[in-house]
Amino acid sequence: MENIKLFCTTNWINITAGLAISVTTIIILRKIRNRPKKRVCGIDYPADTVILHQFERGKTAPSVGHFVMKLETFLRVNKITYQSDFNFRNGPKGKVPWIEYNGTTMGDSHMIIEMLNKEFKIDMDSHLSEYEKAVAWAIQKWIEEYMYWLNVHTRWVILTSEMFEEGLANFSSALKPLIRRKALDMTFKVGIGRHSNSEVHDLMVNDLRKFSQLLGNKNYIMGDKMAVVDCAAFGILSQIRWCTPSKCPGTKLLHSGELSNVVSYMDRIKNTYWPDWESLTADK
Amino acid sequence: MAFFKKKECGKDYPKDTVILHQFPRGPYAPSMSGFCIKLETFLRMANIPYQNVHAYKTGPKGKSPWIEYNGDVMADSQLIMSFLSDKLEIDLDKTLSKEQRATARAFQKMVDEYTYWSVLLERWVYHRGESCKTITKLPSLVVWEIGRRTKNMAYAHGIGRHTQQEVDLNLEADLTALSDFLGDKKFMFGDEPTEVDCAIFGQVSQVKYHVPDAVKAKQFLKDCVPNLDAYCERMKERFWPDWDECVTNGFTKEATK
Numbered sequence: 336m337e338n339i340k341l342f343c344t345t346n347w348i349n350i351t352a353g354l355a356i357s358v359t360t361i362i363i364l365r366k367i368r369n370r371p372k373k374r375v376c377g378i379d380y381p382a383d384t385v386i387l388h389q390f391e392r393g394k395t396a397p398s399v400g401h402f403v404m405k406l407e408t409f410l411r412v413n414k415i416t417y418q419s420d421f422n423f424r425n426g427p428k429g430k431v432p433w434i435e436y437n438g439t440t441m442g443d444s445h446m447i448i449e450m451l452n453k454e455f456k457i458d459m460d461s462h463l464s465e466y467e468k469a470v471a472w473a474i475q476k477w478i479e480e481y482m483y484w485l486n487v488h489t490r491w492v493i494l495t496s497e498m499f500e501e502g503l504a505n506f507s508s509a510l511k512p513l514i515r516r517k518a519l520d521m522t523f524k525v526g527i528g529r530h531s532n533s534e535v536h537d538l539m540v541n542d543l544r545k546f547s548q549l550l551g552n553k554n555y556i557m558g559d560k561m562a563v564v565d566c567a568a569f570g571i572l573s574q575i576r577w578c579t580p581s582k583c584p585g586t587k588l589l590h591s592g593e594l595s596n597v598v599s600y601m602d603r604i605k606n607t608y609w610p611d612w613e614s615l616t617a618d619k
Numbered sequence: 620m621a622f623f624k625k626k627e628c629g630k631d632y633p634k635d636t637v638i639l640h641q642f643p644r645g646p647y648a649p650s651m652s653g654f655c656i657k658l659e660t661f662l663r664m665a666n667i668p669y670q671n672v673h674a675y676k677t678g679p680k681g682k683s684p685w686i687e688y689n690g691d692v693m694a695d696s697q698l699i700m701s702f703l704s705d706k707l708e709i710d711l712d713k714t715l716s717k718e719q720r721a722t723a724r725a726f727q728k729m730v731d732e733y734t735y736w737s738v739l740l741e742r743w744v745y746h747r748g749e750s751c752k753t754i755t756k757l758p759s760l761v762v763w764e765i766g767r768r769t770k771n772m773a774y775a776h777g778i779g780r781h782t783q784q785e786v787d788l789n790l791e792a793d794l795t796a797l798s799d800f801l802g803d804k805k806f807m808f809g810d811e812p813t814e815v816d817c818a819i820f821g822q823v824s825q826v827k828y829h830v831p832d833a834v835k836a837k838q839f840l841k842d843c844v845p846n847l848d849a850y851c852e853r854m855k856e857r858f859w860p861d862w863d864e865c866v867t868n869g870f871t872k873e874a875t876k
Binding site: 442443446465472474480520521524525526530534542545546549551 | 681695720725733771792797
């Protein structure tokens, strides 16, 4: 026993180095063993079917992902055959949604839509003039690059506890501090995270009012027919309305009746393209 | 420990004058920041008296530009513009309908939240070496650090996860949208400029003047969307008759304003 103690005290540097190298090697070998196998179309997943990798279904909407709702709405509007796969990790750009289709793996909803447009020879914006396409592009950028981040900051930084209390989060509440820290890191880098809570709330409320003024009495943003921008708008607005805590002033505004045209617009898309909404969001 | 004295309006700076804190003047346009050009163009468009303080010191939100005005300290170009418009009862959008104002909001967000990031990546990440030779005299180690931080921030934003080719195409899509919306008009909403022209001019001027020639969008602006290029010249002539005094002309002289 004395000999072991003596050995340890005189060789502690070598022992520590040896332990560190062993642990690192084990971690690396496990990562290599657990890395996702490259999947083969026709064997691991069916051909001619979009495999939509997304989060587990939500409790109040089919997904808690803004861009998942956008892309899945697009697939439904254009009647593209797809299957949901709830293994959402390891997407090519590290975000969700991502797809596999006939041997191609892709991330980013906009790029996926462009690829599917070419593949299936569809164009939801074919009825728009160049001027209208320009307006639609700008509106899409506003909603996806600003309103989206306002909602991410509201949900995962300002009202994180409420997300779990109201059962809107899809994962364990033990992850709450980690999620909040990661979300704040992202929103700070984007810029929105530098504003105060009241500034973020006011910005969202004002943008929702402006969106209502833009929509006016039209059935869809650009007129009587749906365009890609409507998939984007539904994606982001569905999260604010159904998947953000009730304390959020933007969420309250959507439930208040003041923006009835926006609510009718969202219901129009939901009832037409999501007839199975209730079954997808059954309490688990 | 340094002692920071709180500045007093009327003593340390004049009353009823916006003290505009922004980066030092740029080599070919009044600033390397689209937001600084945006805000300064707004002040000129709205005839608001202002004084410049040129420094790299950032404001209360850790960014530039920021202002001091009659005891208030504020950051974020768009929040500052709303604040000053309310305080001074100015409305540069008074000729616009509600729907047009909302469309203007969309274009402002497009250029400030998306075009902006594409330009940053082109300048500080993809073409950093050329930027060091042509548009900045900052030491290469500082530029390397700016590139590292830009990459990190752009990754968090999302745009940094795309390839360089994808970012090039997205930047061209933004410029095309602006050009198609502008059409034959003098300014975005007609014969007279409105508030959104400040934001659009701010970001597009960076593509025109402050990215290396190797950036595809710079040539795209000249060759493929000439109406947008002409629009930039028009904004410059209208609101920056002293442009030459506000640039260093490729670091060959001091800016005097």
